[in-house]
Amino acid sequence: MKTAILGLLLATLATPVLASGSHAGGHGEIAAGEPGDKSKVSQTIRISMKETPDGKMIFTPNDFKVRKGQTVRFTIKNEGELDHEFVLDQEAKVMEHKAVMEKFPDMEHDDPNAIRLKAGKSGDIVWKFTNDGVFKIACLVPGHYDAGMHGDVTVADK
Numbered sequence: 001m002k003t004a005i006l007g008l009l010l011a012t013l014a015t016p017v018l019a020s021g022s023h024a025g026g027h028g029e030i031a032a033g034e035p036g037d038k039s040k041v042s043q044t045i046r047i048s049m050k051e052t053p054d055g056k057m058i059f060t061p062n063d064f065k066v067r068k069g070q071t072v073r074f075t076i077k078n079e080g081e082l083d084h085e086f087v088l089d090q091e092a093k094v095m096e097h098k099a100v101m102e103k104f105p106d107m108e109h110d111d112p113n114a115i116r117l118k119a120g121k122s123g124d125i126v127w128k129f130t131n132d133g134v135f136k137i138a139c140l141v142p143g144h145y146d147a148g149m150h151g152d153v154t155v156a157d158k
């Protein structure tokens with residue numbers, strides 16, 4: 001039963017991602033953009049995720065500027081001792097997703113805008129920023145966002 005509920009939740013969460021595809025203007029789009037094409041990457045941003053000795057959890061760096069239309073490769077390394085994740089989305093979606101994670105802490109994501117990494121592991125997200133605005137990066141493992149694990153991506157026209 002628990003699995004069925006989780007499956008349903010995951011399906012609900014995954015809908016915007018799956019629907020984003022290549023159609024413009026559909027309703028399930030991710031406002032931050034769409035999965036990028038590796039061959040079109042024009043900027044690589046390296047990010048580390050870790051806990052600090054004073055009990056915070058951080059992305060370093062945690063404030064980026066990118067240009068609209070650009071395809072960015074985020075190379076993310078978990079340099080901490082706990083599992084962490086990197087989710088890129090608009091703030092409202094991040095907060096919605098955070099609430100779901102607090103109820104279902106073991107939920108795994110397999111979305112193009114998110115990656116979960118164990119201690120010592122690295123991974124990439126390739127993303128095309130098709131809209132301007134300020135988007136969030138966040139770790140939604142329960143407690144981590146509130147311990148400081150979030151940041152901003154500002155997408156500007158020029």
Ligand SMILES: [Cu+2]
Binds near residue numbers: 085
């Ligand atoms: Cu974390």
